[in-house]
Amino acid sequence: MIQPRSLVAKDSGLWIRLHRFESGRGYVCDYMVEIVCLSEPYLRELETKVSSIEGNKTELERTIFYPEGGGQPYDTGEISGIKVINVQKVNGHVIHELGSASPFKPGDTVKCAIDWERRYKFMRMHTAIHVIGGLMEHKHGAMFTGGQIGLEKSRFDFDMPALNRELSEQIIVESQEIIDRHLNVTAMVLSKEEALRIPNLARTEPGRQLLEKLPQVRIVEIQDFDVQMDGGTHVKNTSEIGRVSLTNFENKGSHRKRIEISLS
Numbered sequence: 001m002i003q004p005r006s007l008v009a010k011d012s013g014l015w016i017r018l019h020r021f022e023s024g025r026g027y028v029c030d031y032m033v034e035i036v037c038l039s040e041p042y043l044r045e046l047e048t049k050v051s052s053i054e055g056n057k058t059e060l061e062r063t064i065f066y067p068e069g070g071g072q073p074y075d076t077g078e079i080s081g082i083k084v085i086n087v088q089k090v091n092g093h094v095i096h097e098l099g100s101a102s103p104f105k106p107g108d109t110v111k112c113a114i115d116w117e118r119r120y121k122f123m124r125m126h127t128a129i130h131v132i133g134g135l136m137e138h139k140h141g142a143m144f145t146g147g148q149i150g151l152e153k154s155r156f157d158f159d160m161p162a163l164n165r166e167l168s169e170q171i172i173v174e175s176q177e178i179i180d181r182h183l184n185v186t187a188m189v190l191s192k193e194e195a196l197r198i199p200n201l202a203r204t205e206p207g208r209q210l211l212e213k214l215p216q217v218r219i220v221e222i223q224d225f226d227v228q229m230d231g232g233t234h235v236k237n238t239s240e241i242g243r244v245s246l247t248n249f250e251n252k253g254s255h256r257k258r259i260e261i262s263l264s
């Protein structure tokens with residue numbers, strides 16, 4: 001029997017509180033700038049202003065470019081026709097690296113456009129990882145210890161000594177059943193006090209350390225299935241994930257089993 005975390009939240013009186021925050025701005029609070037893609041992941045274009053320039057590096061007042069983090073790669077795209085080739089978070093700032101020297105100056109209005117095909121793949125992959133990771137934890141007691149989202153394949157590691165290829169195949173089949181329930185996926189921002197009342201909200205050690213530091217916590221909930229602390233972009237319904245296939249299983253030690261998946 002899978003223990004849905006939402007029900008845990010409901011039992012502890014948090015259910016209504018969780019949903020009151022649904023319309024909250026979806027940015028993680030250690031950023032110095034609003035990451036619009038966290039509250040509006042389907043937004044492909046945004047007009048904003050340049051806030052600083054250094055060589056081919058640009059900061060914006062607001063951004064729809066996701067900076068690499070949490071296993072999700074950075075977005076690419078264009079700022080007023082100039083290619084964006086890398087986006088990183090540095091001390092809470094979001095630095096957009098351009099393919100050529102920046103023609104902008106601070107205060108300029110620019111039009112940003114992300115490479116949507118790339119981002120949407122990451123959103124689907126990222127949400128698939130939530131489903132598989134949730135199932136692994138709720139049903140099999142396995143802890144997610146890290147992962148990397150990719151365009152064609154994504155991999156993630158679990159601390160589960162008994163995990164083998166056969167069981168991994170079975171978990172992918174079970175994950176597909178959950179995906180096919182067409183569950184809604186919602187991001188919310190909670191106060192730290194509320195977040196700390198949800199058991200095991202952060203799945204990894206860096207996540208637990210971050211949870212201690214943040215005044216507010218962004219969480220992502222898959223309806224009636226799973227809730228966890230998260231700073232990435234996701235699809236709004238599991239139906240958008242499509243079909244998951246296991247492409248590789250690797251035994252990297254008794255506490256490190258690696259699963260690799262692709263989507264179609």
Ligand SMILES: [Zn+2]
Pocket residue numbers: 126127130220230231232233234
């Ligand atoms: Zn996520």
